[in-house]
Amino acid sequence: MTVSSANTELPLRDLLPGGADLKIEEASDGHAVITVDRTRLLGVLEALRDRPELKCNLLADVCGVDYPDREDRFEVVYHLASLEHLHRFRVKVPVAEGDAVVPSAYGVYKAADWFEREAYDMFGIRFEGHPNLKRILTHDAFQGHPLRKDYDPGQRWFLTDAETMVPEWATATSEDDDQFETQVLNLGPSHPATHGTLRTVVRLDGEVITRAECEIGYLHRCFEKMSETHGWQQVIPYTDRLNYCSSMMNGVGYALAAEHMLGVEAPPRAQVVRVILSELSRVMDHCVCLGANLVDLGALTNFWYFFQPREEIYGLLEACAGGRLTVSYARIGGLAHDVPADFVERVRFLLGYIPKFIDDVDKLVTRNRIFRDRTEGVGVISGEEALAWGWTGPCLRASGVPYDVRRAWPYMGYQDYDFEVPVATTGDTYARYLVRMEEMRQSLRIVEQALERLPDGPVITDNHHVALPPKSKVYSEMESLIWHFKLIYEGIKIPAGDGYFFTEGANGELGYYLVSDGGGKPYRIKVRPPCFAVFQTYPHMLVGHMVADSIAIMGSLNIIAGELDR
Amino acid sequence: MTRNPSTVNVDQPESSLADRSHLLPIFNGLAVTLRHFLRNLFGQRDVATIQYPEVKRQYSERLRGRHILTTKDDGSLRCVACYMCETVCPADCIHIVAEEDPNATVEWEKKPLVFEIDLLRCVFCGYCVDACPKQALIMSREHEMAFTTRAEAVVGIEQLRQKGPIEEQDLGYRPYY
Numbered sequence: 001m002t003v004s005s006a007n008t009e010l011p012l013r014d015l016l017p018g019g020a021d022l023k024i025e026e027a028s029d030g031h032a033v034i035t036v037d038r039t040r041l042l043g044v045l046e047a048l049r050d051r052p053e054l055k056c057n058l059l060a061d062v063c064g065v066d067y068p069d070r071e072d073r074f075e076v077v078y079h080l081a082s083l084e085h086l087h088r089f090r091v092k093v094p095v096a097e098g099d100a101v102v103p104s105a106y107g108v109y110k111a112a113d114w115f116e117r118e119a120y121d122m123f124g125i126r127f128e129g130h131p132n133l134k135r136i137l138t139h140d141a142f143q144g145h146p147l148r149k150d151y152d153p154g155q156r157w158f159l160t161d162a163e164t165m166v167p168e169w170a171t172a173t174s175e176d177d178d179q180f181e182t183q184v185l186n187l188g189p190s191h192p193a194t195h196g197t198l199r200t201v202v203r204l205d206g207e208v209i210t211r212a213e214c215e216i217g218y219l220h221r222c223f224e225k226m227s228e229t230h231g232w233q234q235v236i237p238y239t240d241r242l243n244y245c246s247s248m249m250n251g252v253g254y255a256l257a258a259e260h261m262l263g264v265e266a267p268p269r270a271q272v273v274r275v276i277l278s279e280l281s282r283v284m285d286h287c288v289c290l291g292a293n294l295v296d297l298g299a300l301t302n303f304w305y306f307f308q309p310r311e312e313i314y315g316l317l318e319a320c321a322g323g324r325l326t327v328s329y330a331r332i333g334g335l336a337h338d339v340p341a342d343f344v345e346r347v348r349f350l351l352g353y354i355p356k357f358i359d360d361v362d363k364l365v366t367r368n369r370i371f372r373d374r375t376e377g378v379g380v381i382s383g384e385e386a387l388a389w390g391w392t393g394p395c396l397r398a399s400g401v402p403y404d405v406r407r408a409w410p411y412m413g414y415q416d417y418d419f420e421v422p423v424a425t426t427g428d429t430y431a432r433y434l435v436r437m438e439e440m441r442q443s444l445r446i447v448e449q450a451l452e453r454l455p456d457g458p459v460i461t462d463n464h465h466v467a468l469p470p471k472s473k474v475y476s477e478m479e480s481l482i483w484h485f486k487l488i489y490e491g492i493k494i495p496a497g498d499g500y501f502f503t504e505g506a507n508g509e510l511g512y513y514l515v516s517d518g519g520g521k522p523y524r525i526k527v528r529p530p531c532f533a534v535f536q537t538y539p540h541m542l543v544g545h546m547v548a549d550s551i552a553i554m555g556s557l558n559i560i561a562g563e564l565d566r
Numbered sequence: 567m568t569r570n571p572s573t574v575n576v577d578q579p580e581s582s583l584a585d586r587s588h589l590l591p592i593f594n595g596l597a598v599t600l601r602h603f604l605r606n607l608f609g610q611r612d613v614a615t616i617q618y619p620e621v622k623r624q625y626s627e628r629l630r631g632r633h634i635l636t637t638k639d640d641g642s643l644r645c646v647a648c649y650m651c652e653t654v655c656p657a658d659c660i661h662i663v664a665e666e667d668p669n670a671t672v673e674w675e676k677k678p679l680v681f682e683i684d685l686l687r688c689v690f691c692g693y694c695v696d697a698c699p700k701q702a703l704i705m706s707r708e709h710e711m712a713f714t715t716r717a718e719a720v721v722g723i724e725q726l727r728q729k730g731p732i733e734e735q736d737l738g739y740r741p742y743y
Contacts, residue, residue: 234656237691301599311614322628322705322739328691336696340626363598368591369581402573420574434576442574471741474699481699488650488697 010087015051017043029260029499031079031088038093038102045108048080048089056080056089057387058403060502061528062105062115064123065515066149073097074125078105079500079511079528083387083403090500095125104130111390114536122147122224137217137565140165146222147524153229167213170201182210185547189218193296193551196561200539200550207546212539219565227525231491232258233332235525240326242527243563245288246281246506248274248317250563251330256411257501257512258332261494264466270334270459271412275450276347277320277329278412279443280313283354285506285558286394286436293433293555294365297374302361309354316346332492333467334460347451351444358440366437375430379541379553382427390533393508395557398435399427405504417446429556466492491520500528507531507558529563629738630690631709633683635726636702642669643727644702647676651694651703659687660694678723685711686719692739705739 012024012032022044023035036044048056060079067073072094080089093102104127105112116127117136124145127133135142141159144151170184182205189199197218203211223242227235239254240247252274259265266274291306314324319340321329329336365371381391383399396403404421406414422438424431460467464483473480496518502511508530515524534557542550584590606613616623636644647664663680670677694703713719728735 230656231654234654234693237656237689237693240691305602308612308614318629319626320628322626322630322692323690326689326691328693336692340628360598360602364595366578367581367585368595369586369588372581372585407572420572422576423573424576426577431577434578438574438576468696471701475701484699485650488654 010053015053016047027090027499028497029501031090031500033090033092035092035094038095041091041093042103042105042108044091045078045080045105048091049108053085054082054087054089055084056082056087058083058392059105059109059111059115059390060392060509060511061500061513061526062112062119063513063526064119064125064147065498065524065526066123066147068149070094071096074100074123076102076119076125077513077526079513083401083408086408088500100125101128102126103128104133106130109390110388111533111536113389114532115390118532121145124148135217137220137222139217146225151225153225165199165201165215167201169211170203170213187547187550189215194554195292195559196564198535198554198559198561198564200542202542202547202550204547209542209545209547209550212542212550214535214539216535216561217565219561221566223566224525224527227522229521231520232494232522233492235522236330236332237326237328239527240328241562242529242566243285243505243507243510243531243560244325245560246278246285247325248281248321248327248329249278249285249503249505250510251328252278252412253501253503253505253510254512255330255332256503257499257514258492258494260501261497261499261514261516262332262466262492264333264461264463266334267458267461268455269338269457272450272454273320273335273339273343273459274330275412275414275417276447276454277317279446279450280316280347280350282443282506283440284310284313286440289506289555289558290361290433290436293429293552293558294361294371296551296555297371299365299368299371302364305357305360305364309350309357312350312353316343316350319343319346331460331467333463334458336460338459344451344454347447351448351451354444355441358437362437366434372430375433375552375556376426376428378429378545378549379556380426380428381537381541386427386537389537391508391537392533393505393530394422394435394439395432395534396508397422398424398431400425405502405509409502411503414446417449419443419445429552432556493518493520494522502528505530507534507560507563527563527566529566531557531559531564535559535564625707625709625738627707627737629707629709630692630705631707631736631738632685632705632711633694633726634704634706634728634735634737635681635723636704636732637728643677643681643723644700645678645681646700646702647678647681648699650697650699654693654697656691656693657687657689659684659689681723681726682720683726684720686713686716695739695741698741701741704737704741707736707738 018040025033027033048054058081060081063077065075074095076093078091116130119125120133121135121137142157182203185202185204187200188194189197199215201213202209223238236251239250242250287306287310291303294302317327318324321327381399383401386396386399402421402423419442422435424435469480469483474484494516496516498515500513502509511528513526517523638644647662649662652660652662661682662678664676665679667675667677695705
């Protein structure tokens with residue numbers, strides 16, 4: 001991932017308000033890091049968004065980091081990107097513990113909505129002016145802020161009062177213009193159509209939704225805290241459980257992030273195998289998303305047709321990695337082991353097998369009037385609106401913004417593959433279906449090209465500060481055994497510093513913000529889950545739609561609870 | 567390196583009159599499902615489902631199933647209680663207590679007094695197998711594990727120990743490189 005080096009060439013000090021005394025430096029990942037006082041944060045963010053030379057239209061992530069030894073204990077980090085100029089910025093705001101208040105960026109970027117709530121939940125940093133600042137991932141009865149360094153990772157809270165979240169507006173009775181009382185309805189948390197445990201409270205006027213609010217966090221296990229108590233390499237099995245429909249891509253994204261911090265690169269064979277399996281995982285993820293979305297709309301057959309190729313891909317992943325759902329195949333520095341001998345044959349078979357099913361679904365659904373009537377004009381969002389909310393991935397492309405990380409900031413050699421980014425303009429549920437269908441075909445094109453150029457050679461780096469030495473040497477050589485011991489007991493030592501690295505996951509930009517203190521364990525890992533940004537828009541999209549449409553919209557957004565709640 | 571994405575527009579045209587009639591797309595759809603049905607009935611069956619548990623899926627030799635503690639020729643464990651697997655375990659599900667091995671040829675050699683794996687905590691990632699420097703811990707393909715109590719899921723040396731010659735085990739994930 002070569003991030004634009006244009007960052008430092010920009011006359012940032014002239015462009016930003018009060019730029020003369022801002023602290024601006026270039027981080028190891030090539031992003032310009034701007035440290036700003038909280039009183040000037042909003043001015044800087046506005047300038048970053050509005051100045052034509054900067055034009056940062058995407059707020060990718062907001063997160064907190066805890067440094068108990070510093071005078072200003074907390075740091076709020078904003079990750080910004082300009083999809084036009086292809087540059088990235090990181091804005092840091094240090095705040096002291098006793099006065100951990102930062103102005104909310106919600107007025108500048110709507111995307112800050114849930115990300116700020118998460119930072120509040122995890123660190124207790126308050127965001128002044130936020131419209132709905134309350135806990136998001138943990139329950140209201142939770143005490144303390146789990147990602148603070150002084151919070152004991154073993155601490156558990158038993159929920160004794162089964163109090164459920166009821167939004168204030170839901171308790172008040174209200175009447176509509178015709179003096180009919182409106183009704184409050186719970187969608188979820190446990191319902192087949194919510195595809196996970198998500199709860200949406202809606203107020204209905206007849207069958208039309210007039211207001212909605214989501215409650216998430218049912219699947220929260222604080223993966224980020226768990227990572228801090230284990231070594232860098234041990235985080236990979238955790239990442240499998242983020243977006244569990246395409247677990248390979250999470251592991252690859254994380255491994256790439258750690259490799260960038262370390263300055264090592266996986267061998268070419270590992271890179272190509274990663275591309276092949278990632279793209280097949282993308283196909284699989286879209287199969288699940290579309291299949292389930294269609295089931296919700298009453299088209300069951302497509303689900304079977306999509307799950308057949310998915311089953312075959314799982315078979316291939318199992319033959320490579322030894323696990324179907326949670327593959328744990330990527331390693332920092334390469335892959336756990338080489339692919340089986342019949343790998344190429346099996347992938348070739350899949351390349352001929354999968355398109356038949358995509359075509360069948362295409363014939364069944366794409367021109368079907370019932371489907372079109374149910375999805376066209378449902379859940380419409382414009383490109384600008386989607387970007388403001390922090391959308392990425394197929395949902396954003398369905399609104400006409402051709403942003404794909406594989407093209408914008410290529411990694412793993414994606415710049416050498418010939419593929420097209422599918423874009424639709426209408427931004428409705430139907431468009432999201434069309435984009436995903438085409439993406440599956442494009443992914444297969446990439447797999448085909450990758451297979452042509454699959455080189456021979458090792459699949460993991462021979463740098464034994466990073467990767468375990470081959471087993472045959474561990475059994476027979478003293479030196480290798482020592483490397484093995486040191487790596488297991490001390491872990492990989494990533495140089496101190498921070499970096500934000502991102503790949504194109506099945507749902508969009510999957511980012512990892514890694515902070516290392518030079519020890520064998522991560523100091524802080526923040527995942528930017530693509531569907532978190534997408535789902536925060538969901539309650540706003542529902543207004544004016546019917547209950548049945550809410551299910552169609554949710555299915556098309558592809559919410560994966562493992563990634564949403566972490 | 568191209569930075570301007572080559573895009574393909576996937577917008578669909580307005581429905582044609584034939585599409586709007588409901589009938590043509592429905593007949594097209596019926597042709598697809600009928601083709602699948604007839605092929606599976608008379609021709610080449612392409613069905614992903616299997617009649618589990620009568621029929622079981624054949625997994626690869628890399629499947630990460632239940633662990634096996636391998637033994638030497640004399641039946642004693644190969645494990646030297648080095649704690650590597652316990653250290654590397656992302657789920658913290660391995661618990662080892664070491665003791666001195668009275669039969670050791672080298673002084674101070676250890677063997678495990680207690681070696682427990684909590685199979686309910688285990689995520690079957692295979693890191694313990696990768697970490698073992700003695701090939702004392704490998705995985706089998708046994709993946710159907712059900713327990714009636716939590717305590718039953720914590721298995722010790724006797725349950726994990728290799729039973730019979732290694733060739734007769736249903737071997738799964740082992741060190742590959």
